[in-house]
Amino acid sequence: MRRGRWQNPSTMPRPIEALIHIEALAHNLRRARASAPDARVWAVVKANAYGHGIERAFEGLRGADGFALIDLAEAERVRALGWRGPILLLEGVFEARDLELCSRLDLWHVVHCEAQIDWLAAHKTTRPHRVFLKMNSGMNRLGFRPQAFRSAWTRLNALPQVDEISLMTHFSDADGARGIAYQMEVFSEATRDLPGERCVSNSAATLRHAAAADVRADWVRAGIMSYGSAPDYPEHDIAHWDLRPTMTLRARLIGVQALQPGDTVGYGSAFRAEQAMRIGIVACGYADGYPRHCATGTPVLVDGVRSRTLGRVSMDMIAVDLAPVPQADFGTEVTLWGRGPNGSVLAIDEVARAAGTIGYELMCALAQRVPVTVTD
Numbered sequence: 340m341r342r343g344r345w346q347n348p349s350t351m352p353r354p355i356e357a358l359i360h361i362e363a364l365a366h367n368l369r370r371a372r373a374s375a376p377d378a379r380v381w382a383v384v385k386a387n388a389y390g391h392g393i394e395r396a397f398e399g400l401r402g403a404d405g406f407a408l409i410d411l412a413e414a415e416r417v418r419a420l421g422w423r424g425p426i427l428l429l430e431g432v433f434e435a436r437d438l439e440l441c442s443r444l445d446l447w448h449v450v451h452c453e454a455q456i457d458w459l460a461a462h463k464t465t466r467p468h469r470v471f472l473k474m475n476s477g478m479n480r481l482g483f484r485p486q487a488f489r490s491a492w493t494r495l496n497a498l499p500q501v502d503e504i505s506l507m508t509h510f511s512d513a514d515g516a517r518g519i520a521y522q523m524e525v526f527s528e529a530t531r532d533l534p535g536e537r538c539v540s541n542s543a544a545t546l547r548h549a550a551a552a553d554v555r556a557d558w559v560r561a562g563i564m565s566y567g568s569a570p571d572y573p574e575h576d577i578a579h580w581d582l583r584p585t586m587t588l589r590a591r592l593i594g595v596q597a598l599q600p601g602d603t604v605g606y607g608s609a610f611r612a613e614q615a616m617r618i619g620i621v622a623c624g625y626a627d628g629y630p631r632h633c634a635t636g637t638p639v640l641v642d643g644v645r646s647r648t649l650g651r652v653s654m655d656m657i658a659v660d661l662a663p664v665p666q667a668d669f670g671t672e673v674t675l676w677g678r679g680p681n682g683s684v685l686a687i688d689e690v691a692r693a694a695g696t697i698g699y700e701l702m703c704a705l706a707q708r709v710p711v712t713v714t715d
């Protein structure tokens with residue numbers, strides 16, 4: 340097996356690995372800054388940095404102004420990396436005692452419901468907290484309704500446990516046709532004369548709407564764009580937004596078959612050859628996080644050349660068409676998503692679309708058994 344170019348062959352039980360691209364993370368973060376030049380940028384690192392691993396992604400994202408996440412244990416991990424700047428809990432605390440950790444680690448937290456204000460009011464601390472008061476401006480997940488927002492602000496403002504109050508909302512359709520105007524109007528109206536920094540935009544809003552006159556942004560929350568996925572794919576792709584893949588999933592061919600017309604491939608005989616053809620068997624399957632829903636025709640790069648999957652994805656293997664790559668053989672590198680050899684790129688968004696999902700889900704679902712290497 341040709342393993343020369345693999346980063347970490349000694350720890351590879353199978354010829355499969357994921358790469359995390361530090362430079363690409365830093366580049367994508369700069370893209371967020373360029374899109375909202377007057378704003379500070381939260382690098383959103385929830386869900387273990389969208390599957391990349393907080394510790395691995397940190398090096399690429401440390402140029403951010405702060406880290407936004409959900410899980411208190413993840414906040415502890417960011418502090419353990421030596422980060423002394425802002426950390427924001429995007430859903431706030433889940434129970435009263437979580438506030439002790441906020442005090443201890445100086446975590447900023449979202450306040451989206453009355454219970455969180457009650458807990459703060461009862462919290463004993465000498466260190467007042469910075470909070471982000473969240474409005475439900477139309478998404479209908481978390482937050483105070485516009486009519487209740489001002490009284491929540493007034494309550495918070497009266498608490499000695501609270502230092503500064505920022506104002507926040509989250510858009511449901513920043514990536515689509517409905518856009519953000521319907522929520523921006525509600526948010527702007529309900530916060531018109533309230534002091535405090537504003538934090539409203541996720542990646543899609545940052546890229547598509549940050550320049551809109553009414554979007555005052557003191558902070559933006561750059562999630563998926565940091566990880567090299569276009570938030571509004573397929574309307575726009577990563578090339579359009581000048582984003583770079585930050586995760587590569589690659590494996591090698593561990594088998595080659597010569598099919599005759601009428602031969603079928605894999606479980607359920609889901610692919611039938613119409614003519615003689617060579618196919619390769621890749622050491623990657625759904626147990627590695629490659630979506631089983633990808634049907635015949637899902638794009639892959641074989642030795643950097645675009646080809647397609649054939650038949651059903653199985654637990655540990657995928658079949659691919661070798662017709663466009665006659666030189667491919669046992670040991671040839673196959674890129675499932677990310678960066679291939681010779682500067683080739685297969686955006687995770689394309690594979691996600693073939694699976695009926697979004698890039699977020701694929702990167703978050705990278706399986707534990709896949710060895711991960713951090714690279715430039």
Ligand SMILES: Cc1ncc(COP(=O)(O)O)c(C=O)c1O
Pocket residue numbers: 383429509540541542543560561562563564570
């Ligand atoms: C409140 C909040 N802000 C920001 C983000 C980041 O969104 P994106 O990854 O689309 O940039 C999320 C992600 O779901 C979120 O829930």
